[in-house]
Amino acid sequence: MTAQQHPPATKPMITARDLTMAYDSFVVMRDLNFEIAEKDIFIIMGSSGCGKSTLMRHLIGLQEPAKGTILYGDKDFTATDPAERGAFTRRFGVMYQSGALWSSLTLAENIALPIEENTRMTHKAIRDLASYKLSLVGLSGYEDYYPSQISGGMNKRAGIARAMALDPEILFLDEPGAGLDPLSSRRLDELILRLRDSLGSTVVIVTHELASILAIANNSIFLDTATRTQGATGNPSELRKHSENPAVRLFLNRGEQPETPTEIPT
Amino acid sequence: MANFHIPFPRGKACPDVIFLRYEDMSKSDALPSARWTKADDKVVLEISGDWLRDGPPPKIHGPASHQAPDRYVTTELGTFDSILPAFILAQFRTANPPTGTPLEPSMEGLPAGLIGLLELALAVPEEIDANKDAPATSEIKKLGKASIRVWESLHQVADFTGQAVISMGRFVTGRAHFRAQDFWAIVQECGVQALPIVSLISFLIGLILAFVGNVQLANFGAGLYVADLVGIAMVREMGVVMTAIIMSGRTGAAFAAHIGSMKVNEEIDALRTFGFNPFDFLVLPRLLALILMLPILTIYANIVGILGGMLVGATVGIPPVLYWNETLSSLDMTTASLGVFKSVFFGAVIALSGCLEGMKCENSSAGVGKATTRAVVASITAIIVLDSGFAAIFTILDI
Structure with a gap:
């Protein structure tokens, strides 16, 4: 499966307008404008420390923008009150950089907790659902392990399984491939594509793993540290060849790139 | 479809x-x-x-x-x-x-x-659950496992105490390395910053002792001896024990949590690979700081406690000057130094149990919580047990 099979973009699901992110007076990124369509696999990319995770934290409402708005559909996410925001965030599944599993719960319990809170399913059914989510990330049989008993990469995969617990409409993954071996990383790409195709989830990924970016993404934003704003938006496979911004081409070609963009064939 | x-x-x-x-x-x-x-x-x-x-x-x-x-x-x-x-x-x-x-x-x-x-x-076959601990089935097996755990933890305590002595030896001979800044920061943490809580508690303890003592002694017309009672009780027992308990809750717990989360973050492994001895680098400054500061805090607590007693004395008609002189006449140097002597050991116990529990902390945030709890429970228990040991020894030696 490749990104090229993906149907053309439909209506925008998430829209950022003139988004400026700052820690007090320190501006991380200014004037970001981008759209994420339904069923997009959207990559937030850029060099280390440029504010990729910060952008994700803004999108899920953990941090307030200094300026600008974030729209979900037609609704202004930045202006919603906390109660309404709860209804919004239940549509999200989030995997944090280090997994962030609750260490006093087993893997199955980690996945079961949000399901127990949000549905009235029987214990057996919840257990089956947790086992299924774990097997999707290749962790079947590890239901009764605690996060401290498994490796870092396994923690990360279990974090993805927990993010998928409630079949979210939008899945946010912060550095899902980091710390995974190439085979697991490839399986993860496949998982993301299958989830998008079968469940219709929109996926937003923070990453700088080029292989993954080019294999699965159909849309992206490049955060440029030098100018503190977006370097480019669009399909990374095309940006790689045709972007007018040399920083973007360098990034997507691991630093090896002719100085001028090739002409877009007509 | x-x-x-x-x-x-x-x-x-x-x-x-x-x-x-x-x-x-x-x-x-x-x-x-x-x-x-x-x-x-x-x-x-x-x-x-x-x-x-x-x-x-x-x-x-x-x-x-x-x-x-x-x-x-x-x-x-x-x-x-x-x-x-x-x-x-x-x-x-x-x-x-x-x-x-x-x-x-x-x-x-x-x-x-x-x-x-x-x-x-x-796509990935189910993991066969082979390496999980099989739960003990019979009561005898459970008893056996529990006994082995107790034996192992005693072993750990002995091992840790031994390491502390060796590390002190290295310090005395100038071969132990830790950062002087760390040491002074810990001294400040468990010294000056503990003064408010130590003041409050020991003042109130002095107050309570004086109230209770006055009710009984006034029956015999010996109200003035409240000063002796408060003075001796504070200086021999209450001052040092209360200060030690406050410090194990305040500082011992902080040591366990700090070192425990360092272990979770692999910071201790990082120290080791750079050639630092984690024991000298983390445990030794904490141990020295508490051994230094707990006696000073104890002397301070004794004085504040006596002042608390003096306040009660003043309300029942004992003039402060008279109360002060009566207190001084009841205390000699030996009595006054007993509490301070004990505080050195209590300081060591608090620092060691906090650091030991931190060092053997499980690799998770829940583990840090458990380590903190165990550190406080262990040090308070050890303080009370040691104190009764000292009481027995002092009685035999007739001090």
């Missing part, structure tokens, strides 16, 4: 969700169900209705087969979310105990999207 559906918005299990469920049930005859049948020696599973997490629970008809279905009938299947693949996967798993090889069950008749998800779920 089945139509995938994700209900939105998803509420918590609150009244409007019950309403939604009701609506789901009345809307159609699409109740989720699964029916096991047999046809031509083949096990067939008929799946129908809407399989949704927030919908009614699925009904299972017919005896569940011990083998996985050979074929599926899904013509009546409506919308579904993750609970359907979860159900089918559970059938595979119950029919096939884990062998370490990937399962390849028949998926004939299932919709393509579902097959894709199931294939992904089956």
